[in-house]
Amino acid sequence: MTGNVAVGVNGSPESVAAVRWAAREAALRAVALRIIHVREWRVPPERLEHVAAWGSTRDGPVPPERSREYEELLQQAARVAEQAEPGLAVVAEELAGEGLAHRALLAELETPGKDP
DSSP, X not given: OOOEEEEEOOSSHHHHHHHHHHHHHHXXXXXXXXXXXXXXXXXXXXXXXXXXXXXXXXXXOOOXXXXXXXXXXXXXXXXXXXXXXXXXXXXXXXXXEESOHHHHHHHHHTSSSOOO
């Protein structure tokens, strides 16, 4: 089977529960789990529509540096997934998006060739 199951995290209790659920789904499908955190940074309201059309930052400005806080968030989410489903292949990564995190996440997931 090809592909993977992807889940977005933000550190909330709901996103931790989503990681557990996604880990179970990935194990049932015998595919990898891809954990994604989209790091947003502020956008002036007049640029929001333009930025939302970008999707991920590959086409946009250079994002701020990655922070230890977000690294720890991803590591914690990966541990939760691995505890929920031992032996599951887990990839945790951060995307940087300007403005609307859900649009950056959806655009990333629609990009072909995103298997871990």
